[in-house]
Amino acid sequence: MHLRAADPEIPPQLHDRASDNWRPLLAIADAVGEPWPARARHAAVQLSGNKRNAETPAAALLADIRDVFTEAGADRMESRLLAIALASKDEGPWAEWRNGKPITVNQIAAILGPFGVHPKTIRFGDKTAKGYLLADFEDAFARYVPSER
Numbered sequence: 035m036h037l038r039a040a041d042p043e044i045p046p047q048l049h050d051r052a053s054d055n056w057r058p059l060l061a062i063a064d065a066v067g068e069p070w071p072a073r074a075r076h077a078a079v080q081l082s083g084n085k086r087n088a089e090t091p092a093a094a095l096l097a098d099i100r101d102v103f104t105e106a107g108a109d110r111m112e113s114r115l116l117a118i119a120l121a122s123k124d125e126g127p128w129a130e131w132r133n134g135k136p137i138t139v140n141q142i143a144a145i146l147g148p149f150g151v152h153p154k155t156i157r158f159g160d161k162t163a164k165g166y167l168l169a170d171f172e173d174a175f176a177r178y179v180p181s182e183r
Contacts, residue, residue, distance in 0.1 A: 036065070037065060041061075042061045055082065056082065059074060060074050060075065093178045095145050096178055098126055099120070100171065100175055102123075110156050110168065111166055112158060113153050114139055117138060139153070149174040149178070151171055151174055153166055
């Protein structure tokens with residue numbers, strides 16, 4: 035069947051995960067013909083386009099973690115410093131995550147766990163501490179965080 039080999043054009047507003055989800059539906063719309071290709075793409079952008087407010091808390095956390103690493107220019111970060119950096123962000127819920135209190139290192143770890151990202155003991159100069167390596171986030175960033183926010 036030619037739908038299996040279809041590679042429909044994906045609207046640029048859809049990030050990786052959304053484009054993966056919409057790909058088969060857009061292929062069907064293309065196969066059916068007008069007016070469905072345009073309608074399907076419009077629906078995809080309206081329902082799954084790159085909207086910061088539509089992010090899940092987990093995806094928002096990933097995006098903010100990416101920003102923290104970028105702003106710090108670091109390839110590793112202590113868990114406690116990551117929690118402090120997240121809580122100090124002007125935008126986002128991290129300063130008052132639970133019951134008006136800032137997000138904790140344990141809460142961050144719990145949210146990141148399903149993405150396969152876990153804190154580990156890392157060397158920071160002459161000491162070691164629990165933290166995260168930027169490289170461990172690559173897959174999660176690629177899958178769940180739009181490249182442009």
